Amino acid sequence: MSDGGSVDVRGVVKRYRDTLALDDVTLHVPGGEFVTLLGASGSGKSTLLGVIAGFTEPTSGSVAVDGRDITKVPPYRRGLGMVFQHYALFPHMTVWDNVAFPLRRRRVRGDELRTRVEQALEVVGLGALAKRLPAQLSGGQQQRVALARAIVFRPRVLLMDEPLSALDKRLREQLQLEMKRLHRELGITFVFVTHDQEEALTMSDRIALLRDGRIVQAGTPEELYERPSSRYTAEFLGESNLFPGRDAGTVLVVRPEHLGVLPQGESLPQDHEAYDCDVREVVYLGSGLRVEVELRSGQRVVARTAARGPHVPKPGDSAIVHWHPETSVVVSDDE
Amino acid sequence: MTAEAATAEPAAPAVRRGLPRLDRWGLLVLPLVGFLLAVLVWPLTAVLLRSFTDPEPGVENYLAFFHSPVYLDVLVNTFVTAGLVTLVTLLLGFPYSYLMTLASPFWRGVLMLAVLVPFWTSLLVRTFAWVLILRDTGVVNELLPGPPVPLLRNLPGVLIGMVQVMLPFAVLPMYAAMRGIDRRLLQAAEGLGARPAFAFWRIYAPLAVPGVAASALLVFVSSLGFYVTPALLGGPKNIMIGELIVQQLSGVLRWGFASALAVILLVVTGGLLMLMSRLVDLRRLLGGAR
């Protein structure tokens, strides 16, 4: 039942006078998926979204939706929904007129116009505020209006540039859930931009991690978290511990939840790798403990362990930090 | 998204209305009040009184004005000229201001300077320069083929001179208003299916209206009081009321009649502004509280 359009970005380069904002980006977004463009500020996320939306003309490369090349199609004929971080509501129009705007451009009139605007406002829970001006709404409400305006004309792809970044944490988490629900209900393709790795992990079917205008790695949240291909990915997503790899140019990544901490002298589980260490800090997190230890080399390592058990580490203890080799990943050292 | 979810967060607070509370800081406006009393209220009162007392008590001065079609013509001509100046100034100033918002900082500076430099030159010098440029043997007619086009001692001459003087007054408020408009709204509109021209017309232009109206008001009211420019560039048919007042004051020494003319100009202007404020919210145009 996929109503979502697939998006294909092929070999896109975008050069500004002295910066290479996008450096040969190729990305396939299957129809109906929730894909997140993740990256630090300045990594090229907005530029890539702008190229897809048609606001930014690529220096070279092409963009296709459902296999149809739209590189030369102006934005007003692409029919893609777009939500901005700054909401971009028309300040002189009521909520109702804002949402009706894209429908009127498509010559929807009369009863159908009314029903569809009301439906879209219902979907975002703002039916009661239709007569207000944007300035009379809170940030969260404004972003809901922007969302309603972007989906009311039933685009097959919805593009969102850091739509939640201007909101406070509680509201952001609430809207994250609502967007996931909206994605399920509409069945359309979402291309979502964020710099927040946690947001990317919780919301996406797929993540493309950008760095300096290039896609470092693309895959499911699980793939990126469990099997990062490079040190950059490992460090960008979640917490990670790095140990020297066997070969030059590689490092070993172990996630804190895969590390165990045992008192010195206890016998190690079979096949485990281990380092001697001193426990420096123990923080109770409710769900477990966050244990920070210092290796003999001086390196700090973080482990997450159970809060109960025979060996609860205390600061100052001499200990062994250990892990099963299968839980570690060898990645290229691209730092 | 549920209705509860939408109402869980408080709406933006309502805009506070009413007069600001006076405190000791309010006393700081006293010098300004004194200044206004001295240079505005008192002379105006004096003019008003004189129009009814000079040369003798009564409404003679006003009757004289309304009895002669010549004077009424001057009044009408004043408002027509000011209206035309406003129209032409806005037609030139709007694209100019818009261009300034698009230009790079360097070119914006150049454009700003180009508007302001004439502003810093003496009005008299500028007006005489126009005489040299526009006369039959002037630069313009030298360049144009055929017999000289009359550009002096007529309405086009007056318009050219006055528009140039008023242009900064139109550009500065419009530019200020346009600079505050978020151009990303145009992008959003295009993303929603609007052609660029439509987006400009439906999104940008309405947001620029307060700036345009402020400019129009400023230019129109200022234009009503011109007299040097129409006197030097206009012909006998282009006399404006300011010129008439000067004539009566320094030429024929009819101070009472000159005062009556000033009062009439003031009253008609005030009446027009009131009429306008019924049509549009003046306080909003002038950037007052909403």
Ligand SMILES: Nc1ncnc2c1ncn2[C@@H]1O[C@H](COP(=O)(O)OP(=O)(O)O)[C@@H](O)[C@H]1O
């Ligand atoms: N219009 C522009 N002119 C010049 N450089 C730009 C422009 N837009 C973006 N850039 C540059 O391109 C790079 C990527 O920017 P952007 O896509 O906005 O990053 P992100 O959205 O990931 O923070 C940055 O180095 C930025 O400075």
Ligand SMILES: [Mg+2]
């Ligand atoms: Mg960005």
